[in-house]
Every structure is written in structure tokens, then in C-alpha cells.
Amino acid sequence: MPSFVITEKCDGCAGQDKTACMYICPHDLMALKEHVDPSTNEVKMKGVNQEPVQCWECYNCVKICPQQAISVRCYADFAPLGGEVTPMLGSDSIMWTVKFRNGNIKRFKFPVRTVEAGNVDIFAGVGEGKADVARIKEPGLCTQQASGDPRATITPA
Numbered sequence: 042m043p044s045f046v047i048t049e050k051c052d053g054c055a056g057q058d059k060t061a062c063m064y065i066c067p068h069d070l071m072a073l074k075e076h077v078d079p080s081t082n083e084v085k086m087k088g089v090n091q092e093p094v095q096c097w098e099c100y101n102c103v104k105i106c107p108q109q110a111i112s113v114r115c116y117a118d119f120a121p122l123g124g125e126v127t128p129m130l131g132s133d134s135i136m137w138t139v140k141f142r143n144g145n146i147k148r149f150k151f152p153v154r155t156v157e158a159g160n161v162d163i164f165a166g167v168g169e170g171k172a173d174v175a176r177i178k179e180p181g182l183c184t185q186q187a188s189g190d191p192r193a194t195i196t197p198a
């Protein structure tokens with residue numbers, strides 16, 4: 042089952058130039074479309090998964106939605122099939138709310154980072170922390186070069 046928008050919760054990312062779900066979807070599936078409220082006939086812009094059969098269920102839109110307005114089924118490796126999951130992403134942790142198919146609700150909180158946002162040292166643990174520019178045409182990554190990883194010096198046949 043692909044991700045789907047709970048229209049009652051979605052505010053269309055009001056005030057943003059692009060909705061969060063449109064920004065994050067790696068398959069460009071999310072769109073903003075007019076939605077008619079069946080009880081008031083009011084027309085509002087809401088996010089929608091416009092091509093559900095193409096959805097990878099990658100959870101990106103589900104996690105980024107600021108209104109927790111996107112839902113998706115649970116992966117079978119953390120809850121039995123037939124459930125529904127809604128995450129709430131914080132600055133250092135994520136809270137998963139799982140609604141099991143029998144109606145039970147459980148919440149799990151996990152840390153998502155060990156370093157404060159914006160303070161990651163991308164060269165940590167790789168020697169001097171410098172890439173050797175003279176070796177730029179060699180295959181491999183600068184982190185492999187700096188750490189002396191022999192794979193960085195393998196020359197293709």
C-alpha cells in the first residue's frame with residue numbers, strides 16, 4: 042500500500058513555496074491539488090500521492106510532513122502486516138506511532154543522530170582530514186585515500 046495523505050490533517054504546507062512532500066519524494070510523486078471538502082464544499086489545496094502504483098514506500102514524505110498527514114503501512118519487519126504507521130521527526134529522535142491491525146497503538150522512540158545538526162565533521166577518522174588533490178583522477182573516494190584504503194589505488198584493467 043503506497044503512502045497516502047490524510048486530507049483532514051494536511052494544510053498544503055501553507056506559506057511554503059513548495060510542499061515538504063513534493064520536495065522530498067525521490068520519485069516526484071507528490072503533488073498539490075485542489076480538494077473539495079465534502080461537508081462544506083470548500084476548496085483547499087492538499088498534498089496527494091498522484092501515482093500510487095509507483096510509490097516505493099520509502100517513508101520520506103511520511104517522515105518529513107510537518108502535520109503528520111501522510112500515512113503508510115508498516116514494514117513487516119517491525120509490525121505485522123495490516124498496520125499503519127505515523128512518524129514524528131524531532132531534531133534528535135523520531136517517534137513512531139504504530140496502529141496495529143487489531144486496533145492496539147504503540148509508540149517507539151529512537152535517536153536519529155549522535156551529533157548536533159550542522160556540526161558533523163565529515164573528515165573525522167580519516168587521517169589528517171585532507172584529500173590529496175594530486176590523486177583526483179584515481180578511482181576511489183577521498184576518504185579511502187586519506188585512510189590508506191588500498192581500494193583507492195586499484196587501477197581498472
Ligand code: SF4
Binds near residue numbers: 051061087088105110
Ligand atoms: Fe500536506 Fe504534509 Fe504534503 Fe505538506 S507535507 S502538503 S502538510 S501532506
Ligand code: SF4
Binds near residue numbers: 071097098
Ligand atoms: Fe515518494 Fe517515498 Fe512518499 Fe512514496 S513513500 S510518495 S516514493 S516519498
